[in-house]
Amino acid sequence: MIRVLHCVGSLAPQSGGPARTVTALTDNLAAQGGCSVILLTQNLCNDAVVAADPESRVNRRLAYSHSGLKLKTGWPLKRLLNTVICEGMPTLLHDHGLWLPSNHYVAVVARKYGIPLLIHPRGMLEPWALQHRGWKKRLALWLYQRRDLETAALFFCYRRTGSGEHTQARFSPTNCGHPEWCQDRYDYSRGCDSERCTA
Numbered sequence: 001m002i003r004v005l006h007c008v009g010s011l012a013p014q015s016g017g018p019a020r021t022v023t024a025l026t027d028n029l030a031a032q033g034g035c036s037v038i039l040l041t042q043n044l045c046n047d048a049v050v051a052a053d054p055e056s057r058v059n060r061r062l063a064y065s066h067s068g069l070k071l072k073t074g075w076p077l078k079r080l081l082n083t084v085i086c087e088g089m090p091t092l093l094h095d096h097g098l099w100l101p102s103n104h105y106v107a108v109v110a111r112k113y114g115i116p117l118l119i120h121p122r123g124m125l126e127p128w129a130l131q132h133r134g135w136k137k138r139l140a141l142w143l144y145q146r147r148d149l150e151t152a153a154l155f156f157c158y159r160r161t162g163s164g165e166h167t168q169a170r171f172s173p174t175n176c177g178h179p180e181w182c183q184d185r186y187d188y189s190r191g192c193d194s195e196r197c198t199a
Contacts, residue, residue: 002035005090007081007106009074009097011041011049011062018122019050022096030057035091038084042076042102044068074102081109093117098124098149099140107148116153 006026011019022039030037042063043049052060061084063076070076078101084090095106098121110117123129130137137145149155 002092003088003090004029004035004037004092004094005081005084006037006039006094007077007096007102008039008041009077009100009102010043010071012043012047013050018096023050023052026058027053027056038090040077040080040084042071042074042080044071072101074100074105077102078105081106085109085113089113090115094120096120097122098145099137104144104148107144107151111151117151119149119152119155121155 006022008018008022009015011023013019026037026039029035036059037057038059038061040061040063041049042065045064045066049062052058061080063080065071065076093106093110093115095103095117097103098119103119107117107119109115
């Protein structure tokens with residue numbers, strides 16, 4: 001049976017959309033059957049998380065910490081990920097988000113064990129997101145994020161259509177099917193815009 005391991009930095013309602021969309025995605029994937037879905041996240045002790053559907057088949061695993069600093073470093077999620085890997089090797093790792101130490105550690109584990117990695121940046125390659133605290137993101141690109149994206153089996157980004165709606169484009173670093181875009185696709189300082197993210 002396929003074992004899919006999803007990782008997200010937080011399921012706290014105040015963390016925004018990914019807390020709800022990742023929960024819905026994993027619930028729907030598990031409901032289809034044919035695979036085991038595990039959702040890993042971290043949270044402050046006594047903080048709320050987005051509630052699981054009572055009929056959900058997702059194995060939701062939360063790492064709790066009393067320290068906000070530990071959560072920022074991703075340490076609780078890192079420990080939980082190691083524990084889950086020891087319990088059984090996943091077929092696929094699906095990481096949600098970019099820039100955080102926890103996201104980087106998921107990529108490190110994927111490379112270490114040869115597990116295919118899907119990265120869903122959740123808007124973090126959009127031009128506005130790259131400009132927010134831009135110097136930190138340029139440093140992160142130089143230190144680790146570029147390699148994490150380049151070694152992923154697949155990553156997602158969004159593009160705007162002519163009507164202003166967002167559609168999803170999927171790119172494989174090894175074969176994205178668009179040579180004209182692939183030549184410079186790792187110039188993330190430009191972001192993921194409609195000219196570069198063509199489906």
